[in-house]
Amino acid sequence: EAGVTQFPSHSVIEKGQTVTLRCDPISGHDNLYWYRRVMGKEIKFLLHFVKESKQDESGMPNNRFLAERTGGTYSTLKVQPAELEDSGVYFCASSQGLVYEQYFGPGTRLTVT
């Protein structure tokens, strides 16, 4: 069974540019999470989807971040316009349900210069 995949693995963009990150969860996993880890600090929750619905987006930093999960399959996280403080590793995770283990993808390392 394929795991959670994320694309791209690395992205280097300039401040003010736009970047879209993609996450493909494990097939059949309705729950999808986005997290961010900045410079070895804690893994910070961004938002949670159940199928195509956003259940909790309280961790989204501001309106420069937009997450979608059309059709309840893959998800995208767009940052527009990117700022320096957006740099970090963005992880996506999926699970069968709220109290099931989360399977993390390899992450996208975003560097904003």
Add this chain to the structure above:
Amino acid sequence: GQQVMQIPQYQHVQEGEDFTTYCNSSTTLSNIQWYKQRPGGHPVFLIQLVKSGEVKKQKRLTFQFGEAKKNSSLHITATQTTDVGTYFCAGRAGTYKYIFGTGTRLKVLA
């Protein structure tokens, strides 16, 4: 808002020594999960605790959930170099989201 603190932040041990990381939540948790992240890798699920006072063991790893469901610990007996990494707890307080602890970075010296 809900906060989850972990101590210590770093721990260096000699191979064969024991290691413990503690996780404390500001609110009562519905359940808590533990993850390990190797350097350059992604978090990998270790275990989930749900019941008050629950204790689970996985080989050399022992996980505990406090009676009040506000704290948890992970204890590794006789560390090995393969135990190197950052250990995170992640607690859910009756909401949809998991709040990750600050992590404990373990270094094992051979």
